[in-house]
Amino acid sequence: MNKYEIKGFDIDLYHETLDNGLEVYIIPKNNSKNIYATLTTRFSSNDIEFIPIDSNKFVKVPLGIAHFLEHQAFEQENGKPIFELFSEYSANVNAATSKNYTNYYFNSIGNLKENLTLLLDFVQSPYFTDESVEKEKGIIIQELKMNENNPYRVAENIAAKNLFVNNNMKYPIIGTIESINKTTKKDLYKCYNTFYHPANMFLVVSGNIDPIETINIIKENQSSKKFAPFKKIIKKEIIEPDNVAKEKEVIEMDISNPIVNISYKVNISKIKGISINNLYRWCHLFLAANLSLTSELNEKLINEGILTNNIDYYIERAGNHFIIDISGETNKIDQFIQEIDKQLKKLETSENDFYRKKKCMISNNIMGSDSIFSLNNFVSFQVLYENKFDIDRIQYIKDMKYKTYMNLIKKLDLSNKTVTIVKPKNV
Amino acid sequence: MNYKKYEMGPYNLHIIKNDKFKTNAIEIKIKTITKNKEALYIQLLSDLLIKSTNKYKNSRQLEIASEELYNAVYSLSSKVSGKYKILDLSISFLNEKYADENIVEDVFKFIHEILFNPDVHNNAFDENRLNQVKATLKDDLKFNLDIPSFLGKKKLNNIMNPEILDICDMIDDIDDISGEELYNYYLELLKRGIVDIFVCGDVDENKIKENVTKYIEINTIKRKGVSHYIKQDKFRKRSRSTIIEKDVSQSSLNIGYKLNTMTNFETQYTSYVYNYILGSGMNSLLFKDVREKHSLCYTINSTFARLYNIMYVTAGIDSKNYKKTLSLVKKNIKKISEGKFDEKAIEEAKEFFKAGNLSILDSQFGIIGRFVSIEYLDQDSFDKRGKEIDKVTKEDVMKLAKKIHLDTIVLVKGSDTSE
Numbered sequence: 001m002n003k004y005e006i007k008g009f010d011i012d013l014y015h016e017t018l019d020n021g022l023e024v025y026i027i028p029k030n031n032s033k034n035i036y037a038t039l040t041t042r043f044s045s046n047d048i049e050f051i052p053i054d055s056n057k058f059v060k061v062p063l064g065i066a067h068f069l070e071h072q073a074f075e076q077e078n079g080k081p082i083f084e085l086f087s088e089y090s091a092n093v094n095a096a097t098s099k100n101y102t103n104y105y106f107n108s109i110g111n112l113k114e115n116l117t118l119l120l121d122f123v124q125s126p127y128f129t130d131e132s133v134e135k136e137k138g139i140i141i142q143e144l145k146m147n148e149n150n151p152y153r154v155a156e157n158i159a160a161k162n163l164f165v166n167n168n169m170k171y172p173i174i175g176t177i178e179s180i181n182k183t184t185k186k187d188l189y190k191c192y193n194t195f196y197h198p199a200n201m202f203l204v205v206s207g208n209i210d211p212i213e214t215i216n217i218i219k220e221n222q223s224s225k226k227f228a229p230f231k232k233i234i235k236k237e238i239i240e241p242d243n244v245a246k247e248k249e250v251i252e253m254d255i256s257n258p259i260v261n262i263s264y265k266v267n268i269s270k271i272k273g274i275s276i277n278n279l280y281r282w283c284h285l286f287l288a289a290n291l292s293l294t295s296e297l298n299e300k301l302i303n304e305g306i307l308t309n310n311i312d313y314y315i316e317r318a319g320n321h322f323i324i325d326i327s328g329e330t331n332k333i334d335q336f337i338q339e340i341d342k343q344l345k346k347l348e349t350s351e352n353d354f355y356r357k358k359k360c361m362i363s364n365n366i367m368g369s370d371s372i373f374s375l376n377n378f379v380s381f382q383v384l385y386e387n388k389f390d391i392d393r394i395q396y397i398k399d400m401k402y403k404t405y406m407n408l409i410k411k412l413d414l415s416n417k418t419v420t421i422v423k424p425k426n427v
Numbered sequence: 428m429n430y431k432k433y434e435m436g437p438y439n440l441h442i443i444k445n446d447k448f449k450t451n452a453i454e455i456k457i458k459t460i461t462k463n464k465e466a467l468y469i470q471l472l473s474d475l476l477i478k479s480t481n482k483y484k485n486s487r488q489l490e491i492a493s494e495e496l497y498n499a500v501y502s503l504s505s506k507v508s509g510k511y512k513i514l515d516l517s518i519s520f521l522n523e524k525y526a527d528e529n530i531v532e533d534v535f536k537f538i539h540e541i542l543f544n545p546d547v548h549n550n551a552f553d554e555n556r557l558n559q560v561k562a563t564l565k566d567d568l569k570f571n572l573d574i575p576s577f578l579g580k581k582k583l584n585n586i587m588n589p590e591i592l593d594i595c596d597m598i599d600d601i602d603d604i605s606g607e608e609l610y611n612y613y614l615e616l617l618k619r620g621i622v623d624i625f626v627c628g629d630v631d632e633n634k635i636k637e638n639v640t641k642y643i644e645i646n647t648i649k650r651k652g653v654s655h656y657i658k659q660d661k662f663r664k665r666s667r668s669t670i671i672e673k674d675v676s677q678s679s680l681n682i683g684y685k686l687n688t689m690t691n692f693e694t695q696y697t698s699y700v701y702n703y704i705l706g707s708g709m710n711s712l713l714f715k716d717v718r719e720k721h722s723l724c725y726t727i728n729s730t731f732a733r734l735y736n737i738m739y740v741t742a743g744i745d746s747k748n749y750k751k752t753l754s755l756v757k758k759n760i761k762k763i764s765e766g767k768f769d770e771k772a773i774e775e776a777k778e779f780f781k782a783g784n785l786s787i788l789d790s791q792f793g794i795i796g797r798f799v800s801i802e803y804l805d806q807d808s809f810d811k812r813g814k815e816i817d818k819v820t821k822e823d824v825m826k827l828a829k830k831i832h833l834d835t836i837v838l839v840k841g842s843d844t845s846e
Contacts (some may be wrong), residue, residue, distance in 0.1 A: 031447045081709075087779070088775065090778040109782040139722050139725050145743070146676075146743050149743075298487070299487040308566045309567070359494070359498070366521060370449050
């Protein structure tokens with residue numbers, strides 16, 4: 001097991017790759033009370049066409065299957081619900097599926113061995129039956145309907161559908177009522193056997209733990225299990241053009257204020273010499289400088305009554321593209337879109353803003369290191385996107401020069417976007 | 428962790444010293460009992476005072492100032508705590524080791540600017556700024572009311588406790604409030620409100636006291652407050668139900684229960700155990716029966732509004748399953764009052780409670796929150812809570828169950844009737 005110091009955090013990080021391929025990261029923080037563990041597989045809602053482990057032909061599985069599988073992973077052969085087993089050790093357990101990964105996690109006070117073993121055991125012992133699959137459909141459909149009640153979620157799904165031509169990110173994570181109803185036990189096992197191999201997963205444990213004790217628990221557990229040799233997963237190659245599938249869509253819902261979502265599709269494969277996580281960071285700074293509460297634009301939109309609340313924004317990774325997603329509630333829809341578009345396309349950040357935001361970025365990193373949840377996320381996201389952890393990111397941020405930053409930002413191509421408008425229904 | 432309370436006359440200062448965090452946290456609470464439109468005043472003040480100050484003329488400048496303080500994270504909000512409404516300023520910032528030696532005083536200057544140096548001309552808040560805040564508030568309230576679960580719960584409260592004013596019902600009054608009227612209320616609030624200042628972190632007590640004296644400009648001595656708790660005294664013999672139609676995909680079922688006044692022990696401990704068994708998590712009766720066994724929902728929860736002696740059960744369902752869900756909820760509630768539940772759940776609830784009690788120690792605002800409950804709600808300390816919970820028995824849970832009376836059911840009915 002290798003030990004690294006995360007510089008500027010006063011925190012150590014331990015790493016080991018087990019014989020079965022599972023990557024383990026351990027972050028002890030002994031002045032915390034909590035323990036937090038996340039077990040992540042590189043299997044997401046995007047993965048619907050691939051060669052299964054026991055075959056050499058491509059198969060297509062129903063939409064939303066990664067999410068369905070996440071629900072079904074909680075089914076156990078002995079019939080005792082997983083939630084109950086974790087409850088015996090006062091742990092909260094849950095899982096999440098995204099367009100980039102699926103993960104399972106628990107947090108607890110103490111009971112490291114019991115909970116960690118439970119986590120590894122339940123994720124690594126699938127038990128799907130026709131009955132359990134049928135039963136889950138009703139629950140998942142209710143989850144889908146819950147999402148449909150939220151206008152922001154609805155706008156997000158429409159934007160995704162219109163942004164992508166080929167990329168499976170165009171589909172909702174949860175799938176559709178039709179695809180949920182179509183999902184079978186066989187589909188689930190096919191996905192499980194292919195994507196839940198330890199060599200396609202990583203485990204991050206943070207909090208009030210001893211690193212040696214932790215790795216020993218994990219090793220003992222893993223060495224007692226047999227896994228088929230890992231076969232490199234072949235997913236259907238998708239070439240996504242830079243243009244969007246549809247530039248605008250307007251829908252109506254039973255709401256009071258119109259919601260506008262502007263999504264830019266930015267090709268990042270042409271921006272060389274920088275890691276995806278670092279590029280993400282500087283793009284985020286660019287958006288913060290131009291759209292956050294400290295931006296002149298936000299102030300202007302509020303003063304002119306175009307917006308009543310601040311602008312919302314985030315960036316999502318989508319293969320060779322970054323998706324810059326901006327939304328707001330406004331009655332002056334066209335003006336809002338024009339103002340945002342005009343501002344971003346200037347590709348500007350003042351030197352003052354850059355250095356101030358950079359200082360904030362460093363502060364945020366230090367503040368985040370107080371939380372075992374943030375620390376766990378720091379590590380997980382870097383491992384997910386880059387297969388390694390940057391132990392000296394604070395120095396990297398400190399060293400970033402305005403000129404270098406501006407050179408990067410000037411390369412962003414914001415010419416492709418889709419606009420989604422959710423309007424109140426006329427009664 | 429070392430806690431000290433200083434009764435300083437116009438306010439109480441609570442210092443919770445510990446060296447576990449890289450940040451310090453400050454929370455200033457000004458509480459008062461509100462009548463009529465006053466709840467709306469406090470809401471508007473919480474929105475307005477962070478839009479501009481005498482020194483920082485807009486929220487942009489204010490935000491830049493906070494970024495200069497190593498990105499101090501601040502918020503001003505209006506909170507409800509039983510009979511009281513609270514204007515609450517929270518700020519978290521890197522401590523001296525990670526920022527600089529002036530950070531504590533600089534943060535107090537910043538707080539002073541927000542709370543005591545407002546953007547006022549001729550004894551009135553600026554009307555333009557106020558209009559922006561009003562527009563935002565109206566939009567936010569409308570947005571909330573568009574969400575079926577929020578709408579359902581609000582309607583439930585309206586029916587169960589019509590005397591408790593909800594600012595959602597005051598949307599039409601918002602425009603009538605002038606900058607002068609609001610400023611007068613602000614002055615009155617500083618005079619009348621009961622003020623508590625909580626500081627948590629690796630701080631020098633003398634330095635904090637000095638800064639508080641210098642920057643917290645409140646001089647009027649306050650009388651002691653009253654209990655925050657609201658008792659229920661009108662119980663229905665037969666429950667009442669209401670249906671609101673809304674064009675949404677999923678219906679929202681909201682069930683409200685009134686309780687005979689809980690004892691302090693029940694409020695702090697027994698109700699936690701009861702709720703754990705009934706519907707607070709994935710190991711609860713409702714989750715296992717309504718969701719896992721009958722696949723009727725994705726979310727189902729029970730929650731206690733302890734200060735009001737009220738319990739809610741909420742679920743997102745298809746409206747065609749309304750009666751079935753309701754009867755399953757009733758069945759499970761009855762089970763508890765008859766003692767027909769696994770006693771192991773009581774022990775698990777206790778362990779979860781203790782874990783949660785310790786877990787709070789990982790968050791500075793969590794720690795402050797506990798001391799607020801001790802100060803405001805007559806609750807027990809961390810240590811005592813860890814022990815008292817063990818005293819809850821099955822009989823206690825069944826006794827509490829008998830205090831719970833079904834009162835009102837609200838279904839926000841969506842367009843989900845197709846089979």
